[in-house]
Amino acid sequence: MNTVPRQLAKHDLRPFILLVVLYFLQGIPVGLAFGTVPFLLKSMAKDTTFTQLGVFTMATYPYSMKILWSPIVDSIYSRKLGRRRSWIIPVQLVSGVMLWIIGIAISRNIIFAGVDDIYYLENSTPSNMNITTLTACFFILITLCATQDIAVDGWALEILSKESLSYASTAQTVGLNTGYFLSFTIFLTFNSGHFMNKYIRSVSQEYGLVSLSGYLKFSGLVYIAVTLYVAFCTSEKPTNAMELPTKKSDERIGDLIDLNFDTNPAHMSLANVYRSFFKILKLPSVQTLMIIHLLTKFAFQCNEGATNLKLLERGFKREDLAITVLIDFPFEIIFGYYVAKWSSDASYNTRQVSRSNILIRSLVGEAGILTPWLWGFLGRLSAAFMANILIAKFPTDGEITQGYFIMVILQHLLGSFMSTVQFVGMCAFQTRIADPAIGGTYLTLLNTLSNLGGTWPRILVLWMIDHFTKYECLVSGKTSNAIIGQASCKAAGGQWTMVRDGYYIANSFCVLVGCALYFGFIKKRAQQLQKLPASSWQCH
Template identity: 75%
Template sequence: MSGVPHQLAKHDVKPFLLLVLLYFLQGVPVGLTFGTVPFLLKSMAKGTTFTQLGVFTMATYPYSMKILWSPIVDSIYSRKTGRRRSWIIPVQFLSGIILWILGTAISKNMVFSGVDDAYHGVNASSSNTASSELSISTLTICFLSLIALCATQDIAVDGWALEILSKESLSYASTAQTVGLNTGYFMSFTIFLAFNSADFMNRYIRAIPKDHGIISLSGYLKFSGALYLFVTVYLLFFTTENPTDAPALPTKKNDEKVDDFIDYNYDTNPAHTSLSGVYRSFFKVLKLPSVQSLMAIHLVSKLAFQCNEGATNLKLLERGFKREDLAVTVLIDFPFEIIFGYYVAKWSANVAYEKKAPMTTNKVVKFLVGEPGTLTPWLWGFLGRLTAAFLANVLIAYFPADGNITHGYFFMVIVQHLLGSFMSTVQFVGICAFHTQIADPAIGGTYMTLLNTLSNLGGTWPRLLILFMIDRFTKHACRYSNKIANATEEERCIAAGGEWLTIKDGYFVTNIFCITVGCLLYFGFIKRRAQQLQRLPQSSWQCR
């Protein structure tokens, strides 16, 4: 096959839509864990510190550790059920059960006490620090288990994507992942928070105000659990491991042409499906110089954005930005994420299929991203996210002192959010397309999991450190009787009739540190190494 795949092959539409659905389900717990729960903790439990939120981020660690058990997922399965369906079906079923149980526990105040009080006719009040600590420790364990299952499902789905799409449509695996994950993430984070907010509902939807939204956290978790179970039943009874509506690839005889037949990426070599064989191949992959270079890029590339993406929204909330207004800004992002995400995927796919990219003539472009190649979208995304991180500093620094949000400031918040989320999508799609291009189908699930795990790890390991730095560099003081005096606790200050002041915000110190390190890494290491990796032949990535 030659040329650029301008559209998805007709016979790959159904497998593509199935992948979108499976990635969508993964996005549901990811959106809850990465976005919704920290947001609710910060908005409802005023005493929740950034360090405590950093502890909750431990629930996201399975996505950065899944490579440890990915060879097991790749090699142990039921031949009757299928290599991928053997894991996807039971894992999704168990995830649905856990979501339902967790929703029930929250509705009975057994977990995250008070979060749904308004829905039960109880006057909700701000949680104290002690209760938030208990909620955080409990929630961390609950969502750690859920994300571990989600990460296991991701291993199987990534491997399935390399097998159920034909080679001519393989680059669209990243499109399915982008559309599915983003939709699930935004439904569980942005859309949920909007419809969970009483202020948002009363301002934009309802004619008669009420003291709660229309979707409780417990109700949403139960709904998500039911959706998981419904899709699992569909997978069990209405799908097969391999496509059945397309002709198989025959053996070529003499001068017979086989271009009209569909080439899939099935692997039947026992050395690549046994547990010991997969682990051996896995260690061979780790020894490849190309993979080691890519590993180094992944582990350091996301440090520059951690303060912005982990704390900016929470800092706006802390400064007095209304919850319903923040929900509106992120809701505006959602259609752009889906629409632009699709075209970014096509951009990455087209670049990946070019035999020879034209030489760059623009000196500014060459300085910023180098010669064009498969990783060009990812490099542009890095610079865009770096710019968004800088704009975040401006937003927080110029937050209105009186708390009155003007239309101009609100527009700035929208622009900053849109830039950051869009460029994050550009990077995500770009690196997924690159991973799909270089992954060896012989150990597709493990290979893709290794690459995706390294990418996830780059955004996971610094998060706790960054959130701790914000608290560490923040300085408070208690003002009373027109004097400034040191105080050990906010409660003591307020009880004494004083005013608790922030005299130094650690957010600015931390964000500037991240941006500076990011610039040095990008122009000193990342751009140059990415240029080298995108020029390597396919053989440099194979473990055989």
């Protein structure tokens, strides 16, 4: 059984840093689409329904469909630029330009009109909430981002030496999380005038530090700058002899070697890559992993997709919510590295679970490479359960006590950290089992299924919240069944009151389904998968 070094090999440091930067770029649009835009939609217009937010989640679907074109990315390329750079360079360049264009469109109120007014005044109401147009713009952006992800995943298997291969998942975790938090938590923090006045400024101002349009334009410039560096300061050097690089060349960022680069055009033809793709799908081990990916994230969808938005709806201040999420950031970065080591085989040579420890064995089974991922599932499930208590205990008078604020921080920290544990643990596992001959396609297939598992239930769960929520119109203190709809209620001088919050029903359902899936299927199958030999995952 292969072991993993305790530290990243010195000659892999610069390629590792390059991977972190490339994944960081990927995290910028991901943070905007998955976090910032839904947050702004709900905080700017509190009457935005969860079903409408579900419509915007369609912008994230390319991450769950990228397997459809990943064989194209793996097989079509310029031999002069290199197999991976042929895609990374143009896709990142177009992404940077598009970020700049969207930024200009927002600043001129062409799309998402009013969002920059919120930045200046924080009391105005958006004048044009065309969610369809906004969804279309981010759908294109995420499609480009997903394409870049395919190429970078493949390059990660090739520019790191075999002894440091497990750290590819660490680079992905650090880079993606940094980009995600920069575009979501950190952006919202500095976008809020209330936060800046409360925690940063000595003299209050009526605006934040960064507008959404300004951030998008700046991000576009960063994209372009990094792309120019990749274009002019790095290279791929395929070799027929498949020679190992010398230590001297290994240490130079401009001499990155594509160790798994197949120079035979017949082997890398589009038809052969698709053929290999279907061979992968026929493997029993991959089919089991596919089912796990598609089912495993259902349990967390209500918590991770609606809890923060529900807090905002109840009256939790935006700047205070930014603080709670901001605290997660250092934990994500620092512990992501150690989770990768935890997932390594070497760790388990010295950390075997005692057979006498019945409790631990009943929860996660025998120790193996997927043990951190199993613990992460239980942790996220616990965070989802705590979310119901968090919303139920929200102060009726709207005054946030210190105890409640700490409770919010702990719930966020548990869910976020355990999500990282699962992400890094699964990435480490998939990096080990992927066939390097079609590494980009193989990893993209598995990552796509993982993303799809978190995408397909989101719109359903958000719809469930609205469906099970019940309102009544109170006119002169009495319920009026004749009046239907918030607008009609206000027109009649009534008060539109929630009598049943569908959030509790949707979240409880998700948690119960998660418990049944984990103890009835997921744990047992994960135990079986981590014991399979490498040949069970090979398609040749």
